[in-house]
Amino acid sequence: MEDDKKLSQEEETQEEQKTSPEEMNKEAQEDTEDPEIHVHALNLDDVFGKKLIAKICEANRAQFIKAKAPFTFELEGVPFIAKPSADGAWSVQEYSELMERPKRNTLTISFKDLDSFCNYVRDHATEDSSLYLQPNIKKLEFSALACIDDCKRNLPNWRQEKVTYIPETSLEWEEWTKNNKEKMRQEEFALFLEEHLCDIVDDTNGKTTALTLLNAVTNLYEVRNVTYGSTVSLSNGMASFEFTEKNGASGKIQVPTEFVIGIPVFEDGPAYTIRAKLRYRIDRNNGSLCLWFELQLINRNFKNAIERQSKAISEKLTNVLPIYNGLI
Numbered sequence: 023m024e025d026d027k028k029l030s031q032e033e034e035t036q037e038e039q040k041t042s043p044e045e046m047n048k049e050a051q052e053d054t055e056d057p058e059i060h061v062h063a064l065n066l067d068d069v070f071g072k073k074l075i076a077k078i079c080e081a082n083r084a085q086f087i088k089a090k091a092p093f094t095f096e097l098e099g100v101p102f103i104a105k106p107s108a109d110g111a112w113s114v115q116e117y118s119e120l121m122e123r124p125k126r127n128t129l130t131i132s133f134k135d136l137d138s139f140c141n142y143v144r145d146h147a148t149e150d151s152s153l154y155l156q157p158n159i160k161k162l163e164f165s166a167l168a169c170i171d172d173c174k175r176n177l178p179n180w181r182q183e184k185v186t187y188i189p190e191t192s193l194e195w196e197e198w199t200k201n202n203k204e205k206m207r208q209e210e211f212a213l214f215l216e217e218h219l220c221d222i223v224d225d226t227n228g229k230t231t232a233l234t235l236l237n238a239v240t241n242l243y244e245v246r247n248v249t250y251g252s253t254v255s256l257s258n259g260m261a262s263f264e265f266t267e268k269n270g271a272s273g274k275i276q277v278p279t280e281f282v283i284g285i286p287v288f289e290d291g292p293a294y295t296i297r298a299k300l301r302y303r304i305d306r307n308n309g310s311l312c313l314w315f316e317l318q319l320i321n322r323n324f325k326n327a328i329e330r331q332s333k334a335i336s337e338k339l340t341n342v343l344p345i346y347n348g349l350i
Contacts (some may be wrong), residue, residue: 100125126171127183136331139187140338143168150179151343154350155335157328159321162199164189164328166335168343169350181350189331194221194285198296202317205303211313212242223284223295229259230278241275249309253302255279261300263311277302277313287327294323 092105101120105113118124133139143153152172156165170183198221201214215222216239222232248265255261260276267273279300284293297318304311336345 098125126180128180129182130184130186132186132188134188134190136187136189136334139166139168139185140335143185143339144342146170146183146185147343150174150177153335153339153343153345155332155345155347156349157325157332157347159325159328162321162324164324164331166331167350187335189288189291192286192289192291194218195287198283198285198298198317199320201315202320203314205312205314208242208311208313209246212239215239216243218283221283221285223282225280225282230281234278235281238275238277242277245273245275250304250311251309253304261302263302263304266309287324288331291327291330294326296320296323 089104090106092103094101094103096102099121101117103115103117105115107113131142133142143151147168148170150172151168151170153166153168156167158164166187168185168187169181170185171179172181173179197218206214215235219232219236219239222235224231245265248267251264251266253261253263259279261279262274262276264272264274277300280297281300282295282297284295286293298315299318300313300315302311302313339345
């Protein structure tokens with residue numbers, strides 16, 4: 023009797039545990055349905071991001087279906103961690119920083135020294151590398167860029183390892199070009215010339231010497247608080263300014279209408295002679311004198327300087343990698 027009762031209870035339990043075919047099909051469908059996958063740290067709008075998602079799903083579909091907790095996997099040697107979200111989706115994040123070495127270099131190194139730049143490029147260049155010279159004469163800019171992982175014909179590449187060289191312009195070049203065409207009061211102009219007298223060189227045509235400009239600076243310092251009247255350009259290359267002092271006395275001072283400076287464009291580079299023309303204006307209301315200078319053909323001098331830089335780079339790296347003129 024007791025045995026029959028026990029057997030009856032077991033049959034009822036087994037009957038309760040039975041699942042209907044509809045429920046079994048539903049569970050099977052849920053188990054085989056691909057989960058939604060989100061990928062962090064990647065631009066999902068680009069083609070690469072979308073292809074990577076598809077590859078992750080294809081390579082690891084079984085794991086995503088069965089897993090209920092975070093798990094790790096590798097894709098082309100790169101470690102990833104997949105984590106379930108509260109909404110049932112999966113979040114996939116790349117952890118390439120956990121690798122002993124990265125799959126490729128992604129860096130940009132900048133040099134100001136030509137020899138250091140060329141030595142680094144020579145040590146790291148591969149058959150994929152290229153060098154681009156990037157002059158901009160109008161903006162007075164020059165740089166060189168070596169792309170270690172550059173593209174070749176029918177061989178796309180990442181272009182993520184770059185080495186740049188931007189030569190440092192000399193202090194003299196920066197001072198003179200910064201103040202080029204900048205209007206100054208008489209005292210300001212005299213002070214600027216005094217501070218940069220060492221850059222003045224004798225004019226080859228003999229009109230203006232460094233001593234001549236020194237005398238002009240001295241006159242500009244001594245003659246102050248006066249009212250200027252007329253100006254006359256003399257045949258000796260000087261401009262003569264007539265002035266009247268407060269006590270009624272009058273006089274004249276002479277300033278060169280042009281002079282020559284000799285300055286390097288880049289640090290440790292040769293000096294280039296540049297002609298500067300004097301410009302002036304007398305305020306007719308108060309008789310004050312405004313002076314400035316305009317450097318002549320500075321673009322040509324800059325072009326000569328960067329041609330020298332380009333030649334030096336080519337001599338050192340011509341047999342190491344191809345060299346182009348252009349921007350990337």
